[in-house]
Amino acid sequence: MSDQPAPVTAAIVVIGDEILSGRTRDTNSNHIALALGAIGVDLMEVRVVSDDQPAIVEAVNALRARNTYVFTTGGIGPTHDDKTADAIGAAFGVAVDHDPRAVAMLRERFPNPADLNEGRLRMARIPFGADLIANSVSKAPGFRLENVFVMAGVPSIMRAMLDVVIPELKTGVPVASATLRADAKEGDIAMALGEVQKAHPSVSIGSYPFTDGDRFNTNLVLRSRDERALANAKAAVEAMLSDMRSGAAAG
Template sequence: MPAETEAVTAAVLVIGDEVLSGRTRDANSGYIASYLTNIGVDLREVRVVPDDEDAIVEAVNALRARFTYVFTTGGIGPTHDDITADAIARAFGVGIDHDPRAVAMLRERFANPADLNEGRLRMARIPFGADLIANRVSKAPGFRIGNVMVMAGVPSIMQAMMDVVGPTLRQGVRIESASIRADAKEGDIALPLAAVQKAHPGVAIGSYPYVDETGFNTNIVLRSRDPAGLAAATAAVEAMLRDLPRG
């Protein structure tokens, strides 16, 4: 799709008690962030909520009003605590029931009617008016309603859903970046780097300290949609580092 001239924004809503307890590490938000960066969509917020319907409804309604897209992960499986679909239906003020399209998808995997039990059929409960998001891994679909994409929490399944929904998204102008190893401590470059940032407001400049074999060091990362502005700011950082007093 053609790139938008205005910013296209997004948020990720991670749903699940297991993430908040530390039992499960969230790998999905990082994957979605990289995917969106590659198509010029700005991920502006990542939020984590428990398996609590009120919390999910509140977060979905807040995020969908602020951003172009919202991506939720988790809570659409077959068990009693998978309540995301019901919460999304409530957030949009619509009903929910078994969707014949989703049931047909599940039957592709569970050909024996006895295997498509009541628990698995919960994964076919879709809010009214939603479009399905297929996945090649488990066949159980996610869904899209309004600007909200509701996807699985299992990373391989979520990624399969992103492969389906990604090409349908509006694309923005990609952000280009440059990374410079400062060979200096972050505290030593703080003031001159702030001066470079002030002189180049159209470029986001960040400093990221780390420790390597030489001791404390810093990476400087510059990001912008304006190639000329990025080049000018990069040159200014390089000049600042050349002029930096070295003890």
């Protein structure tokens, strides 16, 4: 029986037609993935969906059922195509309305009543029962409903919200990694590398080809939560590469 704790898992739903069209580059997923990895949370899936309520509802419901956490980014702004709050309400079967706490936060940003217009007040529409996620950049909050964290799509705002969220999460054992440059084509080491993988099942070994000038080369990335197992697998890969180089030199 393994003495490793149960994994803590997560998924991301990136919301926005501008991402799907290629007009806007998604950098939020990468930032979230790195932050989760640092605390031992396994990111299992990233989905990109349109500004369409049924699509958001389907993605959120599917992913929240099989992951510890779900993070959404995008679609909580002031315009008509910001549909995330209503979609999350629909996913959980709860109503959405102006939240007095969120309205108070917006009033800090817009003390002149004339500036807090109907569009901006849309950013205070929160599903019933949700906890707010503070936003130190522009005040308009995100929110959490059960295991779903709803954050802004603007990267600087999303990062500010994530800084608030990360301390609230369960943590796992971080994954350690090692990278080795093979100085060989991927196909030339595939069989031998497969044998090393069989001998070290608790270590994930990935091969990633790249071009080195006008030549093909390969980086080997080893990942494991067991540092001793990682060290043993790394030594085995290094020995395999050394043997292959010696054989090539002798030939």
